[in-house]
Amino acid sequence: MSDYRRIAVLGGGAWGTALALVAARAGREVCLWARDAGTVEAIRSTRENPAYLPGIPLDPPLDATADLATAVVGADVVLLVTPAQTTRAMTSALAPHLRPGTPVVLCAKGIERDTGLLLTDVLAQEVPAAVPAVLSGPSFAADVARGLPTAVTVAAKDGAVADALSLALASPKFRPYAATDITGVQVGGALKNVLAIACGAVAGKAWGASALAALTARGFAELTRLGLALGGARETLTGLSGLGDLVLTCGSAQSRNFAFGQALGEGRTVAEMTGGGGKLAEGAASAAIAVELGRRHGIDLPICEAVAEVLAGRLSLDDALEALMTRPLKREH
Structure with missing residues (x-):
């Protein structure tokens, strides 16, 4: 099993900073890359990231840089923690600096909007010499950064790589479970974000806990159907990176997607x-x-x-609810 000692974390937001702390707490040598030089300077001078995780000390220490090459060159593992829709640009930018065979762990949750590709497929196109991996699961950045107990899934097609990545990030308060189903893990992460917008809208409209529970359950059915159709495994979709992440994200305003939907519901x-x-x-x-x-x-x-139609301005939230509630009756299974 490989011993991943030096980890580059690309993305200076809340989740990137939290994962950099995870790696540092696991005893790894960590370099955090942020696009914003002000964020880098704040991390170096105050040992905090005041813009994204105020009040949380970056202890144990980690390095920070605004130079991509400095972060990536010589890294045993790269955690890519930038927004999903920037994955193609980011992987293209890091390609010249990456050693062949280096695992690149995709930590954003989404599907490329223009192509419909999963992020590991985008990585394979832009950096074919990289080893694709995914980190996903029920985890809020603030909880992880504060050292609260968290469990996630780390997936790579090669089980030995997944095991080694899990070992490199594990600590008494952060437990990664290794997996090989990178498709199921990615579909679970991407779909739960869409469904969380719907659940947030229900909360914002004050339609009640019963509606929220029903929407979460029926949303999980959608997530499962698409995940299986794309080649994911049912046990993945019912695990941490599927059902676990859905339950967390669809029930808390700490989730950006839930908060987004809630604001829409409130007008x-x-x-x-x-x-x-x-x-x-x-x-x-x-x-x-x-x-x-x-x-x-x-x-x-x-x-x-319904979420897509509301976001496109073709349907109001009230009309979306009516459309869902008046669909033809059918058996649940």
Whole structure:
């Protein structure tokens, strides 16, 4: 089993900083890359990331840089923690600096909007010499950064690589479970973001806990159908990176996607929520392409479709609910 000692974490937001702390707590040598030089300077001078994780000390210490080559050259593992829709640009940028055979762990949750490709497929196109891996599961950045108990899935096609990555990140408060089903892990992460927007909208409209529970359960059915159609394993979709992440994200305003939907339910517009300066909701970018993938595979995704229609301005939330509630009656299974 490989001993991954030096880890580069690309992405200076909350989740990137939290994962850099995870690696440092596991005894690894960590370099955190952030695009914003101000973030790097703050980390170096205050040992905090005040813009994204205020009040949480970066202890044990880790290095920070705004130079991509400095972060990546010589790294045994790269954790890519930038937004899903920037994956192609980021992997292309890191390619010249990466040693062949280096695992690149994709930590964003989404589907490439323009192509419908999973992020590991984007990585394979841009950096064919890299070893694709995925980290996903029920985890809020603030909880992880504070050292609260968290369990996630780390997947790679080669089980030995998944095992080694899990060992490199494991600590008494952070437990990675190794897996080989990179497709199922990615579909679970991408679809739960779309479904969390729907659940947030239900909360924002004050439609009640019963509606929220029903939407989460029926949403999980959609996630499972698409995951299986794309080649994922059922046990993955019912595990941490599927059902586990769905339960977390669909029930808490700590989730950006839930908070995005909740704001829509409370009357804010899509334009207001997607304007400059707002927090990223990956599900807003994945909804339409998830529906398109469902159509390609003959999979019915009514909740995802309702989210996509609302985000596109073709349907109001009230009309979306009516459309879902008046669908033809059928047996549950």
